[in-house]
Amino acid sequence: MTGAGGARFEPDRLDDQAYLVEGDPSGMLRTVASSAAEVRTAYRAAVESGLARIGRDGRPRAIVVAGMGASGLAGEVLEALCRYGAPGPVVTVRGYRLPGWVGAADLVVAVSRSGTTEETVAVTAEAVRRGCGLVGVGAPDTPLAALVARAGGPYVPVGGVAGRPEATLWSLMVPPILAAAAFGLVSVDEDEFESVARRLEDLAHRCRPSSESFINPGKTLAMELAGTVPVVWGTSPMAAVAAHLLAARLGAYAGYPAIWGELPEAAHNQIGTFDGPLAGRDIFADPFADEPGGGPRLRLFLLRDVEEHPQVTRSRTAAVRMAEDRGVPVSEITADGVRPLERLAALAGLVDYATVYLALGYGIDPASVAVSTELRARISQ
Numbered sequence: 107m108t109g110a111g112g113a114r115f116e117p118d119r120l121d122d123q124a125y126l127v128e129g130d131p132s133g134m135l136r137t138v139a140s141s142a143a144e145v146r147t148a149y150r151a152a153v154e155s156g157l158a159r160i161g162r163d164g165r166p167r168a169i170v171v172a173g174m175g176a177s178g179l180a181g182e183v184l185e186a187l188c189r190y191g192a193p194g195p196v197v198t199v200r201g202y203r204l205p206g207w208v209g210a211a212d213l214v215v216a217v218s219r220s221g222t223t224e225e226t227v228a229v230t231a232e233a234v235r236r237g238c239g240l241v242g243v244g245a246p247d248t249p250l251a252a253l254v255a256r257a258g259g260p261y262v263p264v265g266g267v268a269g270r271p272e273a274t275l276w277s278l279m280v281p282p283i284l285a286a287a288a289f290g291l292v293s294v295d296e297d298e299f300e301s302v303a304r305r306l307e308d309l310a311h312r313c314r315p316s317s318e319s320f321i322n323p324g325k326t327l328a329m330e331l332a333g334t335v336p337v338v339w340g341t342s343p344m345a346a347v348a349a350h351l352l353a354a355r356l357g358a359y360a361g362y363p364a365i366w367g368e369l370p371e372a373a374h375n376q377i378g379t380f381d382g383p384l385a386g387r388d389i390f391a392d393p394f395a396d397e398p399g400g401g402p403r404l405r406l407f408l409l410r411d412v413e414e415h416p417q418v419t420r421s422r423t424a425a426v427r428m429a430e431d432r433g434v435p436v437s438e439i440t441a442d443g444v445r446p447l448e449r450l451a452a453l454a455g456l457v458d459y460a461t462v463y464l465a466l467g468y469g470i471d472p473a474s475v476a477v478s479t480e481l482r483a484r485i486s487q
């Protein structure tokens with residue numbers, strides 16, 4: 107994509123079956139529909155790589171997940187899983203350097219679908235120099251794979267779609283979770299991944315292209331996002347990962363901006379936008395214009411978890427009322443499911459569909475937003 111400035115969202119495109127095929131030449135909708143298969147494949151690949159064996163070396167002081175973009179989200183998922191129950195810290199590093207305290211007592215899990223991202227390769231090389239335990243997740247026969255082999259750590263190979271590192275998250279996030287499980291930091295088993303896969307299959311059915319907009323939750327969410335400035339809040343650590351994922355996917359697939367946060371923190375700063383210049387109805391808008399409203403206005407998207415702190419529940423309820431009082435529309439999406447990963451699947455699966463549909467509604471090929479590749483090329487010269 108060389109720029110889609112001024113593109114218009116046309117809801118009819120979402121129910122035009124021919125357009126949904128032509129407008130998506132890379133088959134992003136098919137890729138999203140294969141998420142359940144990806145969970146199962148990732149689980150098998152992680153087991154076959156011998157990840158469980160790392161537990162024999164004793165529990166590390168901390169687990170550091172290194173990754174950029176979608177690969178960094180794998181670290182956030184593990185942090186969210188471990189936040190309140192794990193006996194040790196999990197930290198995500200997005201950048202060129204490890205924190206000063208990381209050393210031989212710690213485990214670094216390096217995640218890069220391409221296996222070449224320069225920040226992640228630099229952090230992994232630093233982890234090798236410091237003698238950290240090392241696990242790698244990414245494409246085989248790459249600089250990342252070579253570094254992990256040099257340190258004698260397990261490497262979980264990831265295939266995926268060439269040139270689309272963020273196509274689905276599951277192959278990147280399953281291995282770090284199983285690495286943490288090998289040390290007893292989290293308790294997950296094959297059954298849990300199987301129920302995640304079944305939930306994703308169910309979503310793939312409900313969000314399939316042939317399902318009409320008015321009953322298709324992916325298309326509905328895309329229509330609610332279109333033409334707004336989305337403010338996306340999660341009501342638990344795991345729901346906040348989904349909020350971050352939504353903002354990340356909006357940028358990556360549709361070139362669309364959003365701000366995201368987690369309650370209660372978001373109520374301490376982002377709530378200020380409810381009284382800001384983009385909130386409510388535009389009083390200067392021309393009432394006779396073809397498109398009333400005069401430009402994008404704020405909309406609050408609440409990604410709710412069934413497990414919320416009681417004060418977060420109060421904060422959420424009050425924030426919804428305050429938004430509505432100010433004319434800020436609100437969309438609430440509740441993640442159901444017994445286990446945290448099932449609830450993440452319920453939100454992340456919907457996010458993947460909605461953001462691909464949003465791009466298609468704007469006439470944008472969701473696999474064509476290449477500006478991050480251009481930046482990488484510029485800095486590597």
Ligand SMILES: O=P(O)(O)OC[C@H]1O[C@@H](O)[C@@H](O)[C@@H](O)[C@@H]1O
Nearest residue numbers: 174175176177218219220223271
């Ligand atoms: O997973 P790897 O290959 O390290 O990519 C990390 C990230 O790089 C960015 O520039 C984007 O392309 C993201 O979509 C991607 O998630």
